[in-house]
Amino acid sequence: MTTISVVYHSGTGHTRKMAEAVLAGAASVGGVETQMIAIEGKDIVEGRWQNDKIMEMLDQSDAIIFGSPTYMGCVSGQMKSFLDATSERYLSRAWVDKIASAFTVSAGLSGDKLNTLSTIAICMMQHGMIWVGLEQTPFNDKGINRLCFYLGAAGQALHEPLEEAPNDQDKETGRLLGIRVASLTKKLKA
Numbered sequence: 001m002t003t004i005s006v007v008y009h010s011g012t013g014h015t016r017k018m019a020e021a022v023l024a025g026a027a028s029v030g031g032v033e034t035q036m037i038a039i040e041g042k043d044i045v046e047g048r049w050q051n052d053k054i055m056e057m058l059d060q061s062d063a064i065i066f067g068s069p070t071y072m073g074c075v076s077g078q079m080k081s082f083l084d085a086t087s088e089r090y091l092s093r094a095w096v097d098k099i100a101s102a103f104t105v106s107a108g109l110s111g112d113k114l115n116t117l118s119t120i121a122i123c124m125m126q127h128g129m130i131w132v133g134l135e136q137t138p139f140n141d142k143g144i145n146r147l148c149f150y151l152g153a154a155g156q157a158l159h160e161p162l163e164e165a166p167n168d169q170d171k172e173t174g175r176l177l178g179i180r181v182a183s184l185t186k187k188l189k190a
């Protein structure tokens with residue numbers, strides 16, 4: 001069985017909705033089991049995130065898809081604290097050759113989301129993971145990858161109520177990323 005984890009932080013729920021779409025995509029691939037993991041501020045003490053159970057779940061995953069809102073042009077503080085805590089795994093090389101990918105949600109069309117995706121990608125390259133981006137261009141009539149990011153999936157949520165943002169096009173983009181990650185992870189494991 002191939003195990004895919006979606007690990008995310010969400011302040012007001014928009015990134016969680018993208019996480020659900022990404023997870024649904026991964027779960028739709030046969031022979032794959034998925035787990036959704038929330039990063040929460042309560043696990044941060046004096047700036048350091050710690051949750052051994054979550055780290056063990058990630059150790060057992062074949063692929064990890066990271067999701068963060070874009071806050072001030074970067075990952076949220078909660079996500080950064082979690083990324084810093086993965087340094088133990090960096091030292092032991094525990095995540096080498098696992099698949100990695102990412103998604104983000106922010107208010108602006110761009111909103112400096114690229115820096116959020118890049119921050120996560122650089123961290124996972126330090127881990128020796130294998131990065132999977134989005135392959136779809138925005139040249140379609142379904143709004144897939146309408147925001148035109150390739151490093152990962154991007155969603156927009158301005159002031160819309162939670163039930164309306166990110167919109168169906170962005171969630172579909174996330175779902176397709178989940179499918180791609182799960183399919184490639186399965187191939188790599190075969």
Ligand SMILES: Cc1cc2nc3c(=O)[nH]c(=O)nc-3n(C[C@H](O)[C@H](O)[C@H](O)COP(=O)(O)O)c2cc1C
Pocket residue numbers: 009010011012013014015016068069070071072073074105106107108109110111112156157158
């Ligand atoms: C502290 C903070 C900083 C933010 N910085 C940005 C930003 O740099 N660019 C942007 O487009 N939106 C920014 N936003 C808007 C959020 O990215 C947006 O509301 C997003 O949907 C939040 O996701 P969440 O509901 O998962 O927390 C910021 C919001 C907060 C609270």
